[in-house]
Amino acid sequence: MLKGVRRRTALTVLVSLTASMLAACGSGSEAGGDLTAEPVTLRFTWWGADDRHKRTQQVIDMFQKKHPNITIKGEFKEWNGYWDSLATTMAANDAPDIMQMDELYIASYSERGALLDLNEAKKHLDTANFDQKALATGAVDGKQYGLPVGLGMYSIMVNTDLLAKYDIPVPDDTKWSWDDLKKIGDQVSKAGGGQVFGVQSPGINDTAGLSIRARQQGKSLFDQQGKVVLPPEIATQYWQYILDLSKTGVAAPPSVTIEKASAGLNQSATATNTAAFGFWWNTQLTALTAASGAKLKLLRLPGESQGKPGAYYKPSMFWSVSSRSKHPAEAAAFVSFLANDEEAAKILLTERGVPANLKIRDAIAGQLKETDKAAKEYLDTVPVSDPPRITPKGASTLDAILKRKTEDVLFGRTTPDAAAASFIKEVQSEVDAAK
Amino acid sequence: MSALDELRQLRHGGVQVRKRDNKAAFWFLAPWFAGLIFITVGPVLASFLLGFTKYNLIQPPKFIGFDNFARIFSDERLHNALGVTFTYVLVSVPLQLACALGVALLLDRGLRGLAFYRSAFYLPSLLGSSVAIAVLWTQVFGAEGLINRVLSFVGIEGRGWISDPDTALSTLIVLNVWTFGSPMIIFLAGLRQIPAVYYEAAAIDGASKWSQFWRITLPLLSPILFFNLVLQIIHAFQSFTQAFVVSGGTGGPSDSTMFYTLYLYQQGFSRFDMGYASALAWFLLLIIAAFTAINFWAAKYWVFYDD
Numbered sequence: 001m002l003k004g005v006r007r008r009t010a011l012t013v014l015v016s017l018t019a020s021m022l023a024a025c026g027s028g029s030e031a032g033g034d035l036t037a038e039p040v041t042l043r044f045t046w047w048g049a050d051d052r053h054k055r056t057q058q059v060i061d062m063f064q065k066k067h068p069n070i071t072i073k074g075e076f077k078e079w080n081g082y083w084d085s086l087a088t089t090m091a092a093n094d095a096p097d098i099m100q101m102d103e104l105y106i107a108s109y110s111e112r113g114a115l116l117d118l119n120e121a122k123k124h125l126d127t128a129n130f131d132q133k134a135l136a137t138g139a140v141d142g143k144q145y146g147l148p149v150g151l152g153m154y155s156i157m158v159n160t161d162l163l164a165k166y167d168i169p170v171p172d173d174t175k176w177s178w179d180d181l182k183k184i185g186d187q188v189s190k191a192g193g194g195q196v197f198g199v200q201s202p203g204i205n206d207t208a209g210l211s212i213r214a215r216q217q218g219k220s221l222f223d224q225q226g227k228v229v230l231p232p233e234i235a236t237q238y239w240q241y242i243l244d245l246s247k248t249g250v251a252a253p254p255s256v257t258i259e260k261a262s263a264g265l266n267q268s269a270t271a272t273n274t275a276a277f278g279f280w281w282n283t284q285l286t287a288l289t290a291a292s293g294a295k296l297k298l299l300r301l302p303g304e305s306q307g308k309p310g311a312y313y314k315p316s317m318f319w320s321v322s323s324r325s326k327h328p329a330e331a332a333a334f335v336s337f338l339a340n341d342e343e344a345a346k347i348l349l350t351e352r353g354v355p356a357n358l359k360i361r362d363a364i365a366g367q368l369k370e371t372d373k374a375a376k377e378y379l380d381t382v383p384v385s386d387p388p389r390i391t392p393k394g395a396s397t398l399d400a401i402l403k404r405k406t407e408d409v410l411f412g413r414t415t416p417d418a419a420a421a422s423f424i425k426e427v428q429s430e431v432d433a434a435k
Numbered sequence: 436m437s438a439l440d441e442l443r444q445l446r447h448g449g450v451q452v453r454k455r456d457n458k459a460a461f462w463f464l465a466p467w468f469a470g471l472i473f474i475t476v477g478p479v480l481a482s483f484l485l486g487f488t489k490y491n492l493i494q495p496p497k498f499i500g501f502d503n504f505a506r507i508f509s510d511e512r513l514h515n516a517l518g519v520t521f522t523y524v525l526v527s528v529p530l531q532l533a534c535a536l537g538v539a540l541l542l543d544r545g546l547r548g549l550a551f552y553r554s555a556f557y558l559p560s561l562l563g564s565s566v567a568i569a570v571l572w573t574q575v576f577g578a579e580g581l582i583n584r585v586l587s588f589v590g591i592e593g594r595g596w597i598s599d600p601d602t603a604l605s606t607l608i609v610l611n612v613w614t615f616g617s618p619m620i621i622f623l624a625g626l627r628q629i630p631a632v633y634y635e636a637a638a639i640d641g642a643s644k645w646s647q648f649w650r651i652t653l654p655l656l657s658p659i660l661f662f663n664l665v666l667q668i669i670h671a672f673q674s675f676t677q678a679f680v681v682s683g684g685t686g687g688p689s690d691s692t693m694f695y696t697l698y699l700y701q702q703g704f705s706r707f708d709m710g711y712a713s714a715l716a717w718f719l720l721l722i723i724a725a726f727t728a729i730n731f732w733a734a735k736y737w738v739f740y741d742d
Contacts, residue, residue, distance in 0.1 A: 080684050084704045091492035091709070108707065112493040255595030256578045258688050262598065263573075397705055400685060407688040411600050433708070434491070 031121040031328035037069055040327050042334060045075040046100035047082035052351055059344045063337050070330055072098075090114055093324065097331045101146045101320040104396045106138065107226075108434070109320070110145035111393040116321040117143040121332030126340050129359035137315045137387050146318025147339055150353020152281040153311055153379055154208040156181075156299040157288060162276045166191035173299035178241060181277065181302045185250040188276040200269035200278035201251040203242045203406035204261040207398050208314065209279055209301075210238050211388055215310035216303050221427075226392030228428040235420030239409045246410055251275070254410035266291050282378045283316060283353045286371040296371075298378045312387040313379070316353030354379045394434025401426050486714035491707040503714035513715070515690050516698040519604060523694065524671040527611040532663055535615040539622035540652075553623070560616030568610070569680030573597055576606045597681055600691035607677050607692060618663040625659035626652070654739040661738045665730050672723050675700070695719055 046056060053076050060072045075096060077085060083105065089095050095114065109115050118125055127135060127147065138146035156173070163170055168187050171180060185198025192198075202209040211221050214234050223229045245251040252260070252269065260269050265284065269275035271291035280288065282298050289296050304311060319335045321328055337344060345360045350372045355361045361376070368376060391398055405423045408414040414422070486503055488496035507513060538556055542549055562568045575581045576596035583593030596602045633651050642650070653660075675696040678686060686693030686701070699719070703712030 087492050087704050087707060109493070112491055112707075114493045253594070255599040255688075257598075259578050259595040259598035262683050262685075262687075394706075400705070403685065404687060404689060407600065411689060413600065413689055430706070433706075 031116060031332060032123055033329050035067075035124065035329055035333060036327070039069050039071070040330050041071045041073060042098060042325075042327060042331055043073045043075060043096035044098040044334070045077075045082075045086070045096040047077055047079045048100075049078075052076075055347050055349075055351055058347050059338065062341075062344060062347075063334055066337075067330075067333070070334070072334060095322040095324060097322055097325040097327060098334060099320050099322065100149075101318040103137070103315055103318075104391050104398065106146050106318060106320070107140060107390055107393040108396045110140050110143070114323055115145040116323045116325065116328055116331075117145065118147060118321065118332060118335070119144050121321070121328055124329055124332040125336045129340070129357050131313075131356055131358055133387065134313055134315060134356040137313070137390060138318050140390070146315075146320045147335055148315035148318055148356040149339070150283065150316040150350065151313045151356050151379060152283045152316045152353050153313060153382060153384070154206070154212060154301065155280060155282045155311075155378060155382075156301055157270055157278050157280045157285065157296050158299050159270065159273060159276050159292065159294050160297050161294040162188065162192075162196060162273065168276075170297065171299070173302075175305050176302045177306055178302045182241075182245065182248075182250055185245065185277060186248060189249050192276075195274065197252045197269065197275045198250040198277060199245055200275040201242055201245055201257045201261070201406075201410075202279040203239070204258065204403050205399065206279070207402050208281075210235065210402065212301055212310035212312075213238050213303075215312070215385065215388070216307040218308055220388050222389050222392055222395075224389055226389065226395075226431055228424050228431065230424055232417075232420045232424060235423055236416045239405065239416035239419050242406060243409050243416055254407075257410065258407060270296070281314070281316070282375045283350060285375045286350075286369060289371050298374060300382055304383075309383045309385050311382055311384045313384055314387065315356065350375060392431050392434075394431045395427055397430055398427060401430075482713040482716055485710055486717050488710045489708075490710040490713075492703075492709055493707070496710065499710070503711045504718070506711060507714065507718055512690065512693070513695075513698060516686070516693045516695050519691065519693050520672065520695040522604060523608060523611070523674065524668060527608040528664070528667045528671050530608070531612045531615045531667060532618055532660070534612055535618040535663070536622050536656075536660070538615065539619045539626060540648075542619075542623060543626045553620070556619055557616035560614040562614075564614070564674070564676045566676060566680050569677050572606060572610055572677070573681055598688055600687075600689040603682070603688060603691045607674075607681065610677055611671065611674070618667060621659055621663055622656065625656050629655045657738045658740060661730070661734050665727055668726055668730070669723055672719065672726070 044060070046052070048056075053074075056076070057074060060074055064070065064072060086095070086099065090109075101109065101115070106115070118127075125147070127144075130148070131151075134148045134151055135144070138144055138148050158170060160170055166188060168184065168191070171184055181199065188196065188198035207221070210230075214220055214230055217234060219229070219231055219234060221228065221230045242251075246254055246257070251257055252275070257269075260267055260272070260274075265271060265287060268278065268288075268291075270278035270280065270288050273292050273294055277299075279301075285296060285298060301311060319338060321331045321335065325331050338348075339357055340360065342360065342363045345355065345357075345364050346367060349364055349367060354376050355364070365373075365376070401423060405414075405419040409416055409419050485496060487498060487500060489499050489502075490496035542552055542556075546552060559568075573580075577583075578593070578595035578598070580596075582596065586593045594602070596606050629652065633655075634647060637647050637651060673696060674694055678692045678694045678697050679700070682688075682692045682697075684697075684701075686697045695715070696719070699712050699715040702715060703709045
């Protein structure tokens with residue numbers, strides 16, 4: 001054990017001293033060196049569902065055909081198990097070479113020295129066709145720890161079949177306010193007779209809604225240094241709104257709301273046609289349309305026209321390379337293939353989000369399904385502002401804390417005021433603890 | 436050859452056989468020893484050392500003295516987790532043992548098809564801590580689950596039992612009580628050990644069934660009861676899977692199913708705070724040791740040994 005620790009210490013020093021990354025045993029190559037002709041095996045891990053596994057495997061096969069000496073071993077899991085197992089393989093010094101990374105975790109991993117600065121492998125990794133703003137979301141202090149794969153935007157999905165059934169017009173999303181959503185949601189709930197509700201409550205699976213609330217008022221969750229700067233009154237307003245939705249019956253009763261939201265996309269209120277409006281990422285339109293069988297439409301979030309636009313491009317995920325990879329150059333070449341190859345893109349399509357690579361986005365436009373097109377169009381047309389700072393190191397439990405506070409508020413265990421104060425305190429202490 | 440020689444030779448040979456046996460036993464045990472050392476003892480010792488460090492799984496651990504242990508006393512979420520765990524242990528174990536004893540008494544009366552019933556009641560404890568059953572539980576206690584359908588027949592409106600913080604823990608308690616099979620089997624074996632003559636004598640003296648139970652069955656069964664109690668308390672403190680699966684790994688809603696072990700797990704694998712998680716593991720060991728010690732102390736006053 002001691003030996004392992006010493007080796008790791010030496011490694012950390014090495015990374016910080018030299019720009020080029022040397023592999024642990026000295027037998028590997030440098031990120032900036034030439035691709036080897038020797039047989040090389042790379043491990044590649046991602047989370048996702050069946051459809052993703054099939055598409056990804058096809059792309060792996062294509063890459064292996066082009067580089068017969070490189071073998072890519074795919075390892076895939078579902079979201080929760082993915083992060084547990086990534087943490088353990090990291091600890092065991094056995095991390096996969098290439099991994100699918102999320103915005104929530106990228107700082108936690110990169111700032112602990114686990115990820116390779118992709119700039120070191122520029123020779124093999126082409127990023128010329130990437131949207132610069134998108135590219136910036138994968139960078140920390142000028143180092144590119146992740147290459148954004150696809151982009152998503154937080155949005156409202158409305159079930160137009162349900163609205164038509166109750167004879168309620170689809171609201172004009174270029175003007176609507178948060179109160180408008182409440183009002184129209186109330187109409188739906190009244191017409192739905194306890195079976196169908198107006199709004200699927202936000203605040204359970206994603207912090208984006210809170211972040212956008214703050215952004216609409218010119219504030220944010222974190223400042224550039226990663227300190228929590230969310231004003232308590234905005235958080236209070238956020239939870240008061242959620243509580244109002246629940247109390248007035250615009251949203252389903254708390255226990256039903258929590259159950260549906262925790263059970264995954266296919267059991268959600270949107271997928272089961274039991275709520276007319278839901279908060280989702282625009283790229284989930286295809287999956288939700290398939291699950292619900294109803295006609296769903298993407299709307300802008302309420303309040304976007306009253307204050308500043310809070311919407312932003314969120315990288316749906318990143319490609320990252322382990323800093324301990326023995327073959328960083330080859331790993332970068334594979335990432336480049338995933339990000340730039342048109343043939344690969346035609347298989348992957350928008351399954352991982354609307355491509356952040358603009359050239360690729362155009363190249364696949366002709367092949368997209370109706371719902372994928374709608375998601376892409378939403379991304380192309382809805383106004384956005386600069387993305388928020390990525391979730392700072394230590395705050396990867398952000399969503400979990402938000403969910404707990406929402407539950408406390410919904411079940412009357414705390415007030416929106418108190419939830420806001422303790423949310424801010426708790427997130428800040430997570431960030432501090434990781435320093 | 437005299438009888439004495441024969442005996443000597445026999446004894447001599449016996450020693451040799453025994454020596455050979457020992458060697459063979461060593462080799463047969465070797466895989467188990469390897470497992471014990473590398474998978475149990477090693478990590479246990481490592482976790483003790485890690486308890487004094489700040490260790491985020493990626494960078495080398497840093498020694499920080501007793502900080503992790505000091506944090507145990509100021510960590511409010513941990514105190515909530517302790518409350519949840521104590522409630523779970525103190526409610527579910529007595530209920531579970533009462534069910535186990537009750538069913539064992541029924542089965543002991545010599546039903547036809549006893550073997551079938553015994554297996555049927557034992558089955559849940561084989562499955563109880565499995566992921567499959569926990570998943571089943573979320574279905575049974577869900578808003579549109581079995582329980583609510585039954586309730587709706589009698590006109591009671593149900594709720595999402597698992598997603599309501601007031602009832603979520605109760606569903607896990609019910610799950611644990613349901614797995615009363617293994618203590619039941621032990622009770623059954625214990626009941627068989629009680630000589631029938633005691634009951635015959637008591638019946639002749641005119642003792643009712645009730646007082647036979649209190650004055651004969653229970654005292655003679657008390658060592659078994661004690662054994663089951665100690666074992667099930669330790670077992671309940673270590674429960675993890677049920678809460679993990681039923682709450683989707685969150686311990687929610689509102690931390691109402693946050694078992695100690697689940698909290699420990701989250702500290703280690705979601706918050707990358709393996710140092711604190713290690714300290715928590717050792718603290719749990721102390722808690723369990725304390726409970727077991729109290730049990731052994733109290734046993735002096737109520738456990739009756741016949742021999």
